[in-house]
Amino acid sequence: MARKNISSASSFKKGIGFSRAVRVDDRILVSGTAPIADDGSTAHPGDAYLQAKRCLEIIKAAIEKAGGRMSDVVRTRIYLTDAAFQEEVGRAHAEFFGDIRPATTMVAIKGLMRDDWLVQLEAEAVVSPDR
Secondary structure: OOEEEEOOOOOHHHHHHOOOEEEEOOEEEEEEEOOEOOOOOEOOOOOHHHHHHHHHHHHHHHHHHOOOOHHHEEEEEEEEOOHHHHHHHHHHHHHHHOOOOOEEEEEEOOOOOOOOOOEEEEEEEEOOOOO
């Protein structure tokens, strides 16, 4: 079983002990991904749509670094701090996955690690063994 850890720029990685993504054979599992800006701050405070897009950009980069493509994604999970964000976040999700249509779960939760995070996403991909 071949394993490849994909690092993260997140300040949480050492304290928690996690990778942004892990590829094991033909599977890529992407950790819960928050809307983190390049400087470590929260990207787009107050805007669930743009926060979701930022999460998906981070996920896309991790999948590609692991040798996959967004078209390989078979499952996503979306966590919202308010169910009222479902349409905005769904629109961002559709921009990345509208034609791919992975199995998706969207849930409203009490909160995330930072109060200004409105959304967090996870993804799972299955890659052709020759890639």
